[in-house]
Each structure stands twice: as structure tokens, then as C-alpha cells.
Amino acid sequence: VEASIPEPQREAWKRSQTSAFKSSDEFEKEVVRHVETSLARSMFNCDEKAAYSATSLAFRDHLILDWNKTQQRQTYRDSKRVYYLSLEFLMGRALDNAMLNVGLKDTAKAGLADLGFRIEDIIGQEHDAALGNGGLGRLAACFLDSLASLDFPAWGYGLRYRYGIFKQEIIDGYQVEVPDYWLDFNPWEFPRHDVTVDVQFFGSVKKVPNEQGKSVAVWEGGEIVVAVAYDVPIPGYDTPTTNNLRLWSSKASGGEFDFQKFNSGDYESSVAEQQRAETISNVLYPNDNLERGKELRLKQQYFWVAASLYDIVRRFKKSKRAWREFPEQVAIQLNDTHPTLAIVELQRILIDIEGLDWDLAWEIVTGTFGYTNHTVLPEALEKWPVGLVQHLLPRHLQIIYDINLFFLQSVEKQFPDDRDILTRVSIIEESQPKMVRMAHLAIVGSHKVNGVAELHSDLIKTTIFKDFVEIYGPDRFTNVTNGITPRRWLHQANPRLSELIASKLGSHEFLKDLSQLNKLELLVQDKEFKKEWAEIKFANKVRLAKYIKETTGVNVNPSALFDVQVKRIHEYKRQQLNIFGVIHRYLTLKAMTPAERKKQLPRVSIFGGKAAPGYWMAKQIIHLINAVGSVVNNDEDIGDLLKVIFLEDYNVSKAEIICPASDISEHISTAGTEASGTSNMKFVLNGGLIIGTCDGANIEITREVGENNIFLFGNLAEDVEDLRHAHTYGSHTIDPDLAKVFEEIQKGTFGSVHDFSAMIAAVKDHGDYYLVSDDFHSYIETHTLVDEAYRNQEEWVVKSITAVARMGFFSSDRCIYEYADGIWNVEPLPRRD
Numbered sequence: 001v002e003a004s005i006p007e008p009q010r011e012a013w014k015r016s017q018t019s020a021f022k023s024s025d026e027f028e029k030e031v032v033r034h035v036e037t038s039l040a041r042s043m044f045n046c047d048e049k050a051a052y053s054a055t056s057l058a059f060r061d062h063l064i065l066d067w068n069k070t071q072q073r074q075t076y077r078d079s080k081r082v083y084y085l086s087l088e089f090l091m092g093r094a095l096d097n098a099m100l101n102v103g104l105k106d107t108a109k110a111g112l113a114d115l116g117f118r119i120e121d122i123i124g125q126e127h128d129a130a131l132g133n134g135g136l137g138r139l140a141a142c143f144l145d146s147l148a149s150l151d152f153p154a155w156g157y158g159l160r161y162r163y164g165i166f167k168q169e170i171i172d173g174y175q176v177e178v179p180d181y182w183l184d185f186n187p188w189e190f191p192r193h194d195v196t197v198d199v200q201f202f203g204s205v206k207k208v209p210n211e212q213g214k215s216v217a218v219w220e221g222g223e224i225v226v227a228v229a230y231d232v233p234i235p236g237y238d239t240p241t242t243n244n245l246r247l248w249s250s251k252a253s254g255g256e257f258d259f260q261k262f263n264s265g266d267y268e269s270s271v272a273e274q275q276r277a278e279t280i281s282n283v284l285y286p287n288d289n290l291e292r293g294k295e296l297r298l299k300q301q302y303f304w305v306a307a308s309l310y311d312i313v314r315r316f317k318k319s320k321r322a323w324r325e326f327p328e329q330v331a332i333q334l335n336d337t338h339p340t341l342a343i344v345e346l347q348r349i350l351i352d353i354e355g356l357d358w359d360l361a362w363e364i365v366t367g368t369f370g371y372t373n374h375t376v377l378p379e380a381l382e383k384w385p386v387g388l389v390q391h392l393l394p395r396h397l398q399i400i401y402d403i404n405l406f407f408l409q410s411v412e413k414q415f416p417d418d419r420d421i422l423t424r425v426s427i428i429e430e431s432q433p434k435m436v437r438m439a440h441l442a443i444v445g446s447h448k449v450n451g452v453a454e455l456h457s458d459l460i461k462t463t464i465f466k467d468f469v470e471i472y473g474p475d476r477f478t479n480v481t482n483g484i485t486p487r488r489w490l491h492q493a494n495p496r497l498s499e500l501i502a503s504k505l506g507s508h509e510f511l512k513d514l515s516q517l518n519k520l521e522l523l524v525q526d527k528e529f530k531k532e533w534a535e536i537k538f539a540n541k542v543r544l545a546k547y548i549k550e551t552t553g554v555n556v557n558p559s560a561l562f563d564v565q566v567k568r569i570h571e572y573k574r575q576q577l578n579i580f581g582v583i584h585r586y587l588t589l590k591a592m593t594p595a596e597r598k599k600q601l602p603r604v605s606i607f608g609g610k611a612a613p614g615y616w617m618a619k620q621i622i623h624l625i626n627a628v629g630s631v632v633n634n635d636e637d638i639g640d641l642l643k644v645i646f647l648e649d650y651n652v653s654k655a656e657i658i659c660p661a662s663d664i665s666e667h668i669s670t671a672g673t674e675a676s677g678t679s680n681m682k683f684v685l686n687g688g689l690i691i692g693t694c695d696g697a698n699i700e701i702t703r704e705v706g707e708n709n710i711f712l713f714g715n716l717a718e719d720v721e722d723l724r725h726a727h728t729y730g731s732h733t734i735d736p737d738l739a740k741v742f743e744e745i746q747k748g749t750f751g752s753v754h755d756f757s758a759m760i761a762a763v764k765d766h767g768d769y770y771l772v773s774d775d776f777h778s779y780i781e782t783h784t785l786v787d788e789a790y791r792n793q794e795e796w797v798v799k800s801i802t803a804v805a806r807m808g809f810f811s812s813d814r815c816i817y818e819y820a821d822g823i824w825n826v827e828p829l830p831r832r833d
């Protein structure tokens, strides 16, 4: 049925067209209308939650109008689109971001005040959209912001988890996980009950002759789960471009439940089927940098990939173009290997459903996909048992075998005398059981593979993917160093700093062209400017100190040096190194006379982050941090000289309070293990300095800000292998200062000797895989340098300003231009209305 309104009636439509609010009066009208109609309340029962809901609905309406126009224009112009496939989008709160991006925050502030509310309280009502674990998911969110802000026609595709990452509670010093049910009322999503896709699982494959007598595969039987689209508008900053994030939710194909079964008395099984279907999009797997190979996870991956590709192909087919033009219209980026089945699914659609021959189909597939790798940790590289894939996706396994066959044949031709290379690069690992190596499939099926920081991109070329560089040549591999959106991570999180910068640079243009920050360097000797800079940092520390008091009950002195490490808890990120260092500092202070102590610099060590629920060692690290805190924070000899804080439930909205308030932040992974890191960039952009290893993006941050404005320590990536080897096969002596720390823990100073013994044994007896002892001395010395530098506040502020001025490179806008140019071959499509 043609849904378009006929020409004669369009005038009436145009007369009645909705327009977005512009003034605070119009905004207030919208809020009151939503309170009274959408929420069915009145001024007599409008609490902050209701005011938040109504404000969000008003802004959502605003975004939807822009969203409609953006989509119409993109369709009309038929321009190439980018599809960013990510199993995680760690969006955080939407309201503040929407207000700032459409430029109406002041309007809303005035309107809300008029109606009796403080805008901060209203913003604070929002539940974070936490559909991600950490770095990978937040990067996807920053990329969506940049894509929209730079006017690229782009969609994100993900899963609409009913439960995002769990909420962390700390009870008696231990992490306890609580489910994060966030969908009670979510004004930012737009259910599209008319946009559904049937997704097939299980069943079998038979070969039947087609009309030309050619044998084609038919996948039949099994079960169908329905994917329902939920759209989330993504507003660009200072542009009407509003892109779309489409999240799929699963439901049973028989509607609510199977009425036939229900009526025949089989109530239980009819409900069970419904529940099995809904389970697929129920919960985000809470592992960061770890893949555990669960069947439900593979189901999630295929469900999401199949629905997304069906949608993308449907959109392409509307343009009536020839299939070979597909890669000229569509670029699909795989955020790590999680969506790798998309490669197989597109090949399946093209050969089984659209009837293309294999070679043309494969050319289209490889022309379409790009793959981003986010880790070299072996435990995070995805592999699926062949038997599981066979059972769940029988036709896909056949196609994977065919892809592998053609690939290995060409490798054999290229390296006729090398049998081993075939075993090493095969998509199928010949183990017991046999496994499908998703990274190999992703490389073979993409035209570009990228790492996320220079060191990381070099490492993948020389270690895990070395053979593929031999096979495809170095040009298949590239680097796009990560970045962050300055809109959320400067303008939104640190409004005072953003306004100070704007006042000095003469406009807010730097928020869209971050390289303009370099003009701040001219001001590093401006006394008044430095004073304001320092005042803003202090105010942000006061705000964090207040938050610490409210949430932990501990008083911290905002004049102390704030030393922050917030990120997922992981042995490779080495929070254990940090807490051992804190214990060392505590012992040093304890050994001093009161007179000596008076001369020391007060410090607050702040930690935050979640441990995967099944990661026992990470949970012990959290426990040790809390145990040290309860001893140190109550030691009268120590007072303000040292406080140890663990902030519960670290997430995006908390990061927005924490990042602007650091003096020093810690990015201290064992060299070669952190692919990039992105919070390092957030802290420096907010005027904090960092202490870090030569790892991930720390190296490029050093190159940009200069060695004088960063504190580097520790062994280099190139030496890690030899050191590990020496630990295992040579004599392994522990750093003497670290040994003293261990003795103190084992004395029971922090309680639970038994709990902490495994952490100590990992260093002393099990080869110290993360080089905690090797780096300890250098770490402690570097902290002494930090203290000394901090004593000279004049100089410190100069370092802080200089570092910020040189951070332009780390905008996610720069990343998007690099992807657009080097991988996607897409152009922006600006709107001028």
C-alpha cells in the first residue's frame, strides 16, 4: 500500500506541521502538556521524576522532528551510509547531551526554573543507559556523537538489553552485583512495532535445483524469533543532523504466546517458548576483555546481526541499484569480532536468496566490511566450537567452511612450501573440539583491519595477525588511534572550563575543531587565566569531595592531591600495583616522626570500577582496596595525609564528575596489554596530568603533550616477553619495597590474610605475569616525582594548560574523518535548514 499522502492533501499537512520549541515559554508549554497528557499528572503531583520525564519527552519531540528530516534527506540523496555494528553502546545519560547538542540548555534551565525546578536536579533523575562494559562500548557512543556532529549519514545497530551492566554495591568491602533494570520509563527510545525481522535458528540445510538447474541451499525448519526495532535519536552538536541508533529486542514469533498451545491446555510450554525468545535480548554479558563462549551469547550475536543485515539490505534494495554497487552505498564497521557473523550472513543472503554467484558475492562482502580489533589478550579472542555453530546455524557453518577452503587454497598457491602457515591462519582451529576463529574470519572477510592506537596496531601486525600481513600485504592493516567526544567529556562534564576556553578563544568552535585548543598555549603565562584555571580545578575537586562524603561518609581535603584510577578492574590494568603503592606510602608515613609527616603532601587515592562477576582475582583486588581504606582512613597518625576511597558503581555519569576533578590519573597497564585506553584522554582534556606506562594511547599522548607534561614509568612492551620468561625459568626476586608491603598484608594489618594471599602468590609464586614487581620501583619513584612537581603549583598549572592545549588530536571527530577517508569512503551530508 502506498503510504505517501497525495499531492492535493499535502497543503493541509504543511499547514499543520509540528514545529520544535525555541523559546523558554514554548518549552514550558511543552513540558506542561507532557505532564498533563503523556504522564496524566498535574502541578499538584509533579515531582522531579515527572519533570524529568516531561522535559525529556519535550526534547525527544524536538529530536524526532530533526531525525525525520535527516532521514528523508539521506534517503532522497541516496548517499553512502555507514553502519556501525556494536554489541555495546555505553551511552550514559541523554537529556543533558540533547540539550547541549541542540543548543537549548539555557532555554530549558530558565523554563524549568520558572516551573519550580533546578535543571541539575532534573538531569540527575536520569538512569544511565549502560548497554556496555567499558572502553569498547563507550568508544561506540563517542563515535555516534561524532558521526552526527560531522553530518555523516550513519546508523548504529545494537541490542536492546533489558538489563545493562549490573549495578555494583560494596558491602563489607566486597563487590555485590545488583541487576540494572533500566527500562521502567525510557523516553529516549522509539518502539517501531512495524519494523520487525524474523530470525531463524537451528533447522537443517538441503540442496535443491533452482530454475536453471543449479543446486542451491535451502535452510529450513528450526525456530523463528522476531526482532523488533527500537530507535534512539542521536543528535549532532550544533547541526540539525540527527542520526539513528537502532536496537533490536527479541520476542516470540507467535505473538504474546502460542494460542493454539494455550487453548489446548499446554499453557506452560506456550509461555516457555515466549520466554526463550525474550531471553535473547535480556542481558548484557558483563565481561570486559574476556569471551566465555556461552551458547546464548552466540544466539545474541546472530540475532542482532541477522536483523541488522536484513534491515540494511532492505534499505539498499529500495534504491533499485545493481548488487555490485552495494559497497558503494554501504559501509559496515565491525566493532571487534562480535558481529563477525555479518560477513557470513551477507554472503548467505547474496548467494542463497538473491542468487548471485559466489565470487561476485564475496567481492561485495569484502568491499563492504571493515574490522576493528580492540585487544590482543588471548582470553578475549573469540572462538566458537564448530559443533555449536553447526547446531545453531547449519547453513552458516557450510559457508564458513567454503570461505576457509577458498582462502586456504589461495594461501597454498602463494606459499606452496609452507604447510604450517595453513594451520596457523585457518579459520578452523584443528583442536579438540574444533573451533571457529572469529578474528581470522573477520580479517578474511574485510577490506581493512585496524587497531586502536599506534603501538597496538603495530603489535597486531607483528604478533597475532603476523601471517595475515604476509598474505594480504601491509595495506590491509591500518591504525586509527581512538578519541573521545569533547562535547560530553569537556563541554558537558566541565562546563566552567569549557566556558573559560570559549571566552579566550572567542567562540565555541573548538568543540567541533579541537585542534583550536592549541591557541591556549599563548596564555600559559597569563596570571589571571592561570588563576581561573586553578580555581575551576579546585571547584571540581570540591564537587567530587562532596560526592565522596555523601556516598562513603569519608571527609577528604580538596586541597590534597587527587590521584584517580577508575576503569574496569583487571589484572592487566594493575589496580593491584596501585594499591600496593598506596600501602607502601602508608608504611612510609607511619615510619616518620610527626615533624617529618608535617612536611608531606596530602593525597587522596580514588579508585572505582566493576569486576566481572566471575573474575575472582579482580574481586579480591576490590576487597583489598576497601580493606586498606578502612585502616588508613581511620588512622589518627595519618589524618589528611592519605585517604583511600573506593567509589561504588563507576559508570558514565559518575565519570563526568570524576574526570574533571583529578590532579593525577593512573593508566598503568603492563606494557603491550591496553590496546588504547580512552579515559587517559578524558582526564588530560580536563586538565589532569597522568601517570602511565608506555602502553596504548599513552605513547601518543606523550608525543602530543610533551614528556615534561606526563609521568611515564615502567618496562617497555618489547621487554615484556623476556621478563616473563626470566620469571619462569630464571631466579625471580621480588622488589624489596614490595616484599615489605606483602609482609604487612600477611601480618593481617588489613584483615583477611587468606583472601589476599592469592594476589601475593600471583606475583611471588606464579610468574608475575603482569610484571608488578618489575615495575614497582619505577612506579614508586615516579610518584615521588609527582609529589615534587605538585608542590610547585605555578608550574603544575602551566603543565595542565599546556597539556590541554595539545590534546586536539584526541577528538573522536578526528577518528571519524580517518575512518571515513581510509576505510569507509563516505562523505558528510550537511543539512542547511
Ligand code: OAK
Binding pocket: 134, 135, 136, 137, 139, 287, 288, 289, 290, 336, 374, 375, 380, 452, 482, 674, 675, 676, 677, 678, 696
Ligand atoms: C571488550 C570486549 C572484547 C574485546 C575488547 C574489549 C574492550 O573493551 N577493549 C577496549 O577497547 C577500548 C576501545 O578501543 C580500548 O581503549 C581499550 O584499551 C580496550 O581494552
